[in-house]
Amino acid sequence: MTQNSKLRTPIPYGRQHITEADIAAVVETLQSDFLTQGPKVAEFEQSFARYVGAKYAVAVSNGTAALHLCTMALGVNETSRVITTPITFVASANCVRYCGGTVEFADIDPATALIDIDKVRQMLESKPKGYYAGIIPVDFAGNPVNLEALRQLADEHGLWIIEDACHAPGGYFTDSHGEKQLCGNGRYADLAIFSFHPVKHIATGEGGMVTTNDEELYRKLLLYRTHGITREADLLEENHGGWYMEMQALGYNYRIPDMLCALGLSQLSRADEGLARRREIAQVYDAAFAGFQGIDRLVTTPEALAAGTGHAYHLYVVQVADRKGLYDYLREHNIFAQVHYIPAHTMPYYRNLGYKKGDFPEAEHYYDRCLSLPMYPTLTEEEQQFVIEKVKEFVANGR
Known part of the structure; x- marks a missing residue:
């Protein structure tokens, strides 16, 4: 660190x-x-x-x-x-x-x-x-x-x-x-x-x-x-x-x-204000990661979303080949990203009901690569740029 x-x-x-x-x-x-x-x-x-x-x-x-x-x-x-x-x-x-x-x-x-x-x-x-x-x-x-x-x-x-x-x-x-x-x-x-x-x-x-x-x-x-x-x-x-x-x-x-x-x-009373800020943060992430090799994103940009969709941006999710590596690297730098979600059918309770890994390949592939980056209205510009810097740094170095 x-x-x-x-x-x-x-x-x-x-x-x-x-x-x-x-x-x-x-x-x-x-x-x-x-x-x-x-x-x-x-x-x-x-x-x-x-x-x-x-x-x-x-x-x-x-x-x-x-x-x-x-x-x-x-x-x-x-x-x-x-x-x-x-x-x-x-x-x-x-x-x-x-x-x-x-x-x-x-x-x-x-x-x-x-x-x-x-x-x-x-x-x-x-x-x-x-x-x-x-x-x-x-x-x-x-x-x-x-x-x-x-x-x-x-x-x-x-x-x-x-x-x-x-x-x-x-x-x-x-x-x-x-x-x-x-x-x-x-x-x-x-x-x-x-x-x-x-x-x-x-x-x-x-x-x-x-x-x-x-x-x-x-x-x-x-x-x-x-x-x-x-x-x-x-x-x-x-x-x-x-x-x-x-x-x-x-x-x-x-x-x-x-x-x-x-x-x-x-x-x-200030929910709309918070939502507007979330959308601003998403735009900054979108611009930063657009075309950056090794970082995939869920559909988030206004151009890519279904026409007339208003995204609420509770999460901003990126997908990378070495998700565990990126997760650990960000934590080393005091960035506490999170994973959303472990597929429900892979949980022991649902496996005991008959589900198994391999049942839903798209969900499992998504889980293997997904990471939710910091997304909340009080995230500062400096903090967001630091997050972007560290994500790119990890991916660019192939770590």
Whole structure:
């Protein structure tokens, strides 16, 4: 490690940005009458629904809880078979297993690392209608899946769609009518989910959100979020008085505290500013690596993206022959890049369910070469140039 690197502040692949306004918002809520189940939850839900253009939003304890509630609301059970991508955080698949369903993977498009819709079509057409229940596409790295195309395919086979938009708040694609479709707006997906983990666009520490335009699903989400208990008078089977409540379904405690929603509201107020900065950082990386031999990238540039696509840039991924070498070299220089993701089907749990290496060659080839470089709004120009310098230095020297 060079002396310069020893003195350099570590550069992570992602990090939260907490401002004085964020702190003040949390303190104000801590000094209020409600720490949980108070007014900030509904305020955050309403503001987030407006941000993505959906009718309804339900705030929950984390993104995994959001996925689980979605599969519950859609009735996933032991007879359900659901398709998702192997290049995702395992929760996108695990939510199906929580309900007893079967997960099947479709390989990725190597240009984008998004689920390959043609491969999904092949899977559906190889089975009778009704064989599959639904699809969980992932807006990987912030690049939106073309949900219009996927919706058409899903409708042909009677499937629901859960959009995993954890990487893509503020992202969008343009549909065949020329209309901009924000990730999570519910136009083509039955439900969408978001995460507010610290490395995401909007940070609450832990937290998640489900958005939908379907009132019936919305009501189920509210019920399942809080133990399956309701106090709403028009839903009660009996009513013994003002204290009375009923457990009408087997739910969970997936609530999120008011103080975290206060932080989420403050972060949401500058979400567009953070997204704009992410896009600036991506442009600098694009220009730096364009045509540089030995460095491949996922589709990211406006020229290469599908027409009318707004990438949200949660991640900026490069692909190199010696990924492990580059990973270690960057760490030597206090740059903490990360890998997204280890293919879900290669995890011991899913191997024990019958999957094996070699099942999805595009996903596995991508994993062997991928590395996520630092991408967050407070990354400085100096830090980014240092990252670029070290990546090029390693690749150029053939190390």
